[in-house]
Amino acid sequence: MATALAENTIATLKVLRQSEQGAFLDGGTGNTNDDILLHRDQQTTPVIIGDEVTVFLYKDPKGRMTASMRLPAMSVGQIGYVEVINRTSFGCFVEVGTERGIFMPHAEMRGRPQVGEKVWVRLYEDKSGRLAVSMDVDDAMRRAAKPAEAAVLGSEIRGAIYNITAEGAFFITPERWLAFIHRSEMTRSLKVGEMVKARVTYKREDGRLNASMRPVKEAALVSDGDTLLTYLGQRNGRMPYSDKSASDIIKAKFGFSKAAFKRAIGHLMKDGLVYQEEGWTFLTDKGKEAFLKANDGNNAKGHHEEECER
Known part of the structure; x- marks a missing residue:
């Protein structure tokens, strides 16, 4: 008995007949009711009876098996940076160049990507032979990566994050360099899939990079010090x-980080703007004047909250 063709698969089928709608492909069962329509709109080149065409199979809104010559933009095992186009209670669908999206089950997600966001995925075949995608791309990334020999220390690089762990975030650049940002070098929370800019801080022997979202220390002293001064002035x-x-x-x-905090506090203390006592930090009169000058008096009233975290 012939095996029925499954949706979300790629197959090479013979053109049996033509109609006004398009071409009908051999469904493999010997029953013409199982022949599969390749609509004219889904033909990338004209076909004639007897041709064998490679198509992507999917079901139309009425549940009928349908074919398209628009194949996935990547092969099984390859990775791509793709857009989430739909979400369901079981997972989501991503755009890979076919007539309909390819499914990604919850178990293959990292985080919860939303419609319109882009993520790195790997195309694979599930146990039933259907195409699906996974955000587990680490091994594929390592195979696709190139050594960052041309990267310059201190230069800015950009790329899309493909994994976030307890230690930090991993991303790949357009040059196919792999880079890592430790959590202490992040200036905000990051999401898998988002584009990020960072500064190269270290070139590893394995060809990968360490990077930081933080400015160089001299600039960081000023920006972190301003953050603390404003925080104090408002409280x-x-x-x-x-x-x-x-x-x-x-x-x-x-x-x-705690190290950056200590550097900024030390800078403020050296300038006579703050002092510390019994685990608290206070503005000096000079520090209050600096805050008022920086904020034109807009925040002079401050807040009357006394926080108790330590």
Whole structure:
């Protein structure tokens, strides 16, 4: 008995007959009711009776098997940066160049990509032979990557994130360089799939890069110091954080590392703008003047909240 053709698969089928709608392909069962329509609109080149054509099979809105000569833009095992075009309770569909999207089950997702977002995926065949995609692309990325020999320390690179772990985020650049941003080098939360810009901080022996979203230290001292000065000025010149505070609290509250916090605080103390006492940091009179000058008095009233995190 002939095996029925399945949707979301690629098959090479023979053209049996023509109609006003298009060409009918051999469904493989010997029953003309199972022949598959290749609509004229789904033909990338004209076909004639007797041709064997490679098509993507899918079901139309009425549940009928339909064929298209528009094949996926990538082969099984390859990766692509594609758009999410639909979400369901079971997963989502992504655009890969076919007449309809290719399914990605929840188990193959990293995070919860939304419609309109782009993500890195790998095309694969599931146990039933149907095409599907997965965001588990690490091995494929390593095979596709090139050594970052031309990368320059301190230069800016950009790319799309393909994985985020407890340690940080991994992304690939248009040059096919792989780069890693440690969590301490992030200036904000990141999502799998988003484009990111970062500065090259280290070229590894394996050809990959370490990168940072933070500016160079000299600039960071100013920007981080401004952040702390503004925070203090908006809270009556005091905050329950100091260089004795836990690093995870500092990261959650200000978005930068404990080391960066200590450098910025040290810079402010050296300039006579703040002082520390019993685990708290306070603005000096000079610091209050600096805050008012920077904000033109708009935030002079401050906030009357006393936070208790340490």
